[in-house]
Amino acid sequence: MGTAIKAEVRKLLTTRLWWGMAIAVLAAGALLALLMASILNETPNPEQQAQGQPAMTPLQIATSTYTSGSAFGYVLLMVIGIMTIGSEYRHKTITGSLLAVPHRSRLIAAKVIALLAFGVLYGLIFLIGSVGAGATVLSIRGLEVFPEPGTLLRSLVLVLLVLGLWALIGLGLGVLITNQIAAILVGVGVAFIVEPLLGVLVSQVSWGESLAKYFPSRATNAVLQGYAQDGSTNQLSWWAGALVLIGYAAIMVAIGTFLTERRDVT
Amino acid sequence: MDGRIDVRNLSKSFGTFRAVDDLSFSVEPGRITGFLGPNGAGKTTTLRMVLGLIKPTSGTATIGGTPYTQLTHPISTVGAALEATNFHPGRTGRDHLRVIASAAGLPDSRADELLTLVGIPAAARKRAGGYSMGMRQRLGLAAALMGDPKVLILDEPANGLDPEGIRWLRGFLRHLASEGKTILISSHLLAEVEQTVDDVIIIANGRAVRQGTIDELRGEKRVRVLSPQSDRLARALSDAGLQVRPAEGGGLSVIADETAQIGEIAYRAGVPVHELHSERADLEQLFFQLTENTNRNLGDPAQGFAAPQEGGR
Incomplete structure (x- = not known):
C-alpha cells in the first residue's frame, strides 16, 4: 500500500499541474484576504449598514479574511481530484497503473490518501497567501490580527481538511464522468453556479432552510467560519458541517471505487 | 513460478x-x-x-x-x-x-x-x-x-x-x-x-x-530443381530415397534440407540442372488463407474458415 501511495504522489508531482495549481491556490487565498481585510469593519458606518453589512466581531473579521478564498481553493482542489483519475483515462495511463497495482480498490485508496496529503499541502500554501496578505492589511488598518487564537486556529487547520475532502469529491466525479474535460466543466459549473443557486432557491420555501444547510458549499462555510455570513441561525455547527462534508466525500469515493472495480479497461 | x-x-x-x-x-x-x-x-x-x-x-x-x-x-x-x-x-x-x-x-x-x-x-x-x-x-x-x-x-x-x-x-x-x-x-x-x-x-x-x-x-523444407530431363532426374532422386513431385510452374519439388544434396545426385546421374533453390513456404499466403473472410469489422459474415492446409505447397 505504501508503494502505491508513493506512486500516486509521484504522478501528481511529475507534471506541471501541481505547481500551476499551487500558484492559483496561493493567489485565491491572497486576493480574497486582501479584499476582505480591506472592506470589513467592526462597526459599519450608517451607509454600509443600510446596505446590510452586519456588525462583526474581531474574530469574524479575521476568520472571513483568512478563509474566504477557500471557495475558490476547494474548487481548484476538486479539479485536481478529477484530474488524478481523469488524466489516467485520457492518456490511458490507467492501464499501466492497474498493471502495477492490480487491486483496483487499493489503487483508489492510494489516490484517496495522496489527495488528502495534497489537501494539507495546498491548504498550507493557501494559508501562506491568505494569512500573509490578510494579516498585513489588518495590522495596517489597526484591526486585531489574531483574536481568539484557539477558535481562529481551528478554522485555519480545518482549511487543510476541507481542501482534501473536496479533492475526494472530485476524484469520485472523475471516475463517474470519464471524459476529463466534461467532468471538470460539470464539477466547476455545479460548485460555482448550480449548487449555490439551488441553495438560494430552496431557501425560499419554508422547509428549505433546514435542507439548504446540508448543501456542500454551506457545510463548507459552517466548517471554516463557524458562524453564518448572513447572520441567520440556520447553519450547522463546525463539526456537523465537517461530518456532512466527510459524508459527501465518502459517497463520491464509494461510487468511484464501485465503478472502477466493475469497469473493463480497454 | x-x-x-x-x-x-x-x-x-x-x-x-x-x-x-x-x-x-x-x-x-x-x-x-x-x-x-x-x-x-x-x-x-x-x-x-x-x-x-x-x-x-x-x-x-x-x-x-x-x-x-x-x-x-x-x-x-x-x-x-x-x-x-x-x-x-x-x-x-x-x-x-x-x-x-x-x-x-x-x-x-x-x-x-x-x-x-x-x-x-x-x-x-x-x-x-x-x-x-x-x-x-x-x-x-x-x-x-x-x-x-x-x-x-x-x-x-x-x-x-x-x-x-x-x-x-x-x-x-x-x-x-x-x-x-x-x-x-x-x-x-x-x-x-x-x-x-x-x-x-x-x-x-x-x-x-x-x-x-x-x-x-512452414511444413517440410523443400528444394526446387529445374532440368530439361525431368523424368531422369525424378528417377535418380527417387532411387536416392527422396520424395519427389512435380512443382507448380514446372520442375520438381523435392523434400530435402540442402540444395547441395540434390545437385550432387543430378551430377552423378549426368542430368543437367538449370535451376536449383530451396523453397520457402509462403507463410503470408497461408496466414491469409487461415484468416481471410473472417474480418467481422468489415461487416462480412464469416463464411467458414479456409481449411487449414499443410504447410508449404
Whole structure:
C-alpha cells in the first residue's frame, strides 16, 4: 500500500499541474484576504449598514479574511481530484497503473490518501497567501490580527481538511464522468453556479432552510467560519458541517471505487 | 513460478458481440510465441484479459498458475507493453519509469538503467509527448522490463519501428528468450514476426485457427530443381530415397534440407540442372488463407474458415 501511495504522489508531482495549481491556490487565498481585510469593519458606518453589512466581531473579521478564498481553493482542489483519475483515462495511463497495482480498490485508496496529503499541502500554501496578505492589511488598518487564537486556529487547520475532502469529491466525479474535460466543466459549473443557486432557491420555501444547510458549499462555510455570513441561525455547527462534508466525500469515493472495480479497461 | 501462460476456454462478449470465443492456448517459458491475427480478431482483448484489465465472460487466464490480479509482485513477475500511447505527454520518460518503480517498490536507479538498455538514455529528460513512435515503443518496452519479469507480454511491439528498430527488437527479444523468459508478442503481420517467433497462435474472429511451432507451420523444407530431363532426374532422386513431385510452374519439388544434396545426385546421374533453390513456404499466403473472410469489422459474415492446409505447397 505504501508503494502505491508513493506512486500516486509521484504522478501528481511529475507534471506541471501541481505547481500551476499551487500558484492559483496561493493567489485565491491572497486576493480574497486582501479584499476582505480591506472592506470589513467592526462597526459599519450608517451607509454600509443600510446596505446590510452586519456588525462583526474581531474574530469574524479575521476568520472571513483568512478563509474566504477557500471557495475558490476547494474548487481548484476538486479539479485536481478529477484530474488524478481523469488524466489516467485520457492518456490511458490507467492501464499501466492497474498493471502495477492490480487491486483496483487499493489503487483508489492510494489516490484517496495522496489527495488528502495534497489537501494539507495546498491548504498550507493557501494559508501562506491568505494569512500573509490578510494579516498585513489588518495590522495596517489597526484591526486585531489574531483574536481568539484557539477558535481562529481551528478554522485555519480545518482549511487543510476541507481542501482534501473536496479533492475526494472530485476524484469520485472523475471516475463517474470519464471524459476529463466534461467532468471538470460539470464539477466547476455545479460548485460555482448550480449548487449555490439551488441553495438560494430552496431557501425560499419554508422547509428549505433546514435542507439548504446540508448543501456542500454551506457545510463548507459552517466548517471554516463557524458562524453564518448572513447572520441567520440556520447553519450547522463546525463539526456537523465537517461530518456532512466527510459524508459527501465518502459517497463520491464509494461510487468511484464501485465503478472502477466493475469497469473493463480497454 | 514457471512463467507459463495458460489460457483456458476464455470468452468475452461486449453486449452481443463475441470478441473472444472459447480460446485456449498456452505459452511456454524460454520461447517466443507469436499471437497473430488480423485487426479486430480479439488479440488485444485476450491480452487484456490475461492481465486482469478486462474481466472474462467465462474461462480463465493464469500466469504460472495464478491470475494476474492475485500476483503478489506483478511488475516483477510480468512485464507488459500494451499500447505505445500509454504515457502522460507532460511527464518525462524517466519520471514515467520512476512512477512504476515506486509502485513496484524498485529503486529509482532502475529507470536510468532501463532507458540505457532500450537505447534511449538521451530521452530521459524529455517529455513523452515529444517522443517519436519508435521512442514510445522503446519506453513501453523499458516499462515492461522494469521489474526484470519472468514473463513478457507485448502488444504489437514492432508497430511504428523503422527497419533498424525491428532488427534491434528481434535481437533483443532473442536475448531475453535465451534467459528463459516467456515472451508473448502479438502482431497482425506474420511477416513482421516470422523471423522472431518460435511458436505461433493464429486467431481469427476470436477463435484459434492454428497453433504450433513456426517450423510446423512452414511444413517440410523443400528444394526446387529445374532440368530439361525431368523424368531422369525424378528417377535418380527417387532411387536416392527422396520424395519427389512435380512443382507448380514446372520442375520438381523435392523434400530435402540442402540444395547441395540434390545437385550432387543430378551430377552423378549426368542430368543437367538449370535451376536449383530451396523453397520457402509462403507463410503470408497461408496466414491469409487461415484468416481471410473472417474480418467481422468489415461487416462480412464469416463464411467458414479456409481449411487449414499443410504447410508449404
